[in-house]
Amino acid sequence: MAATQVNPTRMELTRLKRKLATAIKGHRLLKDKRDELMREFLDLVRENMELRKKVEREIQDANRNFVLAKAGMSEEILQAAMMAPKQEVYLKKDTKNVMSVDIPVFDYTTRTADKNDIFAYGFAYTSSDLDGAVQSLSDTLPDMLKLAEVEKSCQLMASEIEKTRRRVNALEHVIIPETQQGIRYITMKLDENERSTQVRLMKVKDMMLNEAHHYDEK
Template sequence: MANVVVNPTRMELTRLKKKLVTASRGHKLLKDKRDELMRQFLDMARENMELRKKVEAGIKAANTGFVIAKAGMNEQTLSTALMAPKQEVRIALGDRNVMSVDIPVYDYKTKSANSNDIYSYGFAFTSGELDDAVKSLSDILPDMLRLAEVEKSCQMLAAEIEKTRRRVNALEHVIIPETREGIKYISMKLDENERSTQVRLMKVKDMMLEEAHHYKEHQFEHAQ
């Protein structure tokens, strides 16, 4: 409060009291927001860990399948088989609001709904390991998109949590204490001024009474 200049008037006192009410209400709302953001963030962080393990396992299985397929097939045949993809995936980007944060929502559609349209080659000259590898990648695609969605959401929620935390701390440790100190300082000054005024009024009253007493004595002596 030492660095804050406050004008000790009743108008300023009223303003600071209104500011304190608003700051206290805002502090509670921001704390509730921070707690809800933390809950959402922890839920997504747990989902992120599970999805990452699942996606990494799927990619590992696909890579293993490709390695085995490459070992059992002619390299040129393998390259020709995978040269032109047959299936097409379209991704639509949307969003949903979580505590004033617009987190991403990824939606995808394939060109064909037939699950066998993922194979861009004939089965006569390719191995079953190649089929398994391609199927592993196809199966893991929805989880990969969801993982990207959750990871980006976690980043955005973490940034919002940090911003909200700073605001809560500013209100809790700076604005609200300074406002309370200002109210206390003005109240003390106004009380002090009021006491000083009362003392002056009492002195004036005593002086007036004393003058009136002297005047009556003078009148009485004059009458004798």
């Protein structure tokens, strides 16, 4: 805030003091919010790393079983077994608010609660490796949804942390210093005006005393 843009009046001084008090309080609250967001973000990052490792292991196991199933079955039987899925999955999305950030919450339901409904083929002509691969992918689904939820939450948290950081820096390095500078400028100008007024009053008083003394002499 350039000093030349400040109107040096007591009303403006009162307004700037209120603005400064609000800015300092907002700066403190935003710093607390930023610190709490960082704590939540780091917890999510650690959870994300563990989930990603777990999901990658489960997918590797499923792929290994598919490779073994393909080695022990003909291509035609494998394609026929995997042609039409039997179970259906219905995804539900909700949100929860964490430090003013709406992060996603994923849940799902299946068409039936029977766990054997994931096998869309008979067991007479297929290998147990194929059963293990299908079962592995079915078991991986909840972890994959949780991973997607956590990764999206990390992205949203990181974006909010960056916005909060910019606001904290703007208050700390721009708004608060400029407001303090404006308050100092107005205070200095008001003090100068007050001293000038006192000097003028003293001069007027001296003139009046001189005039009164001169009239007394006459």
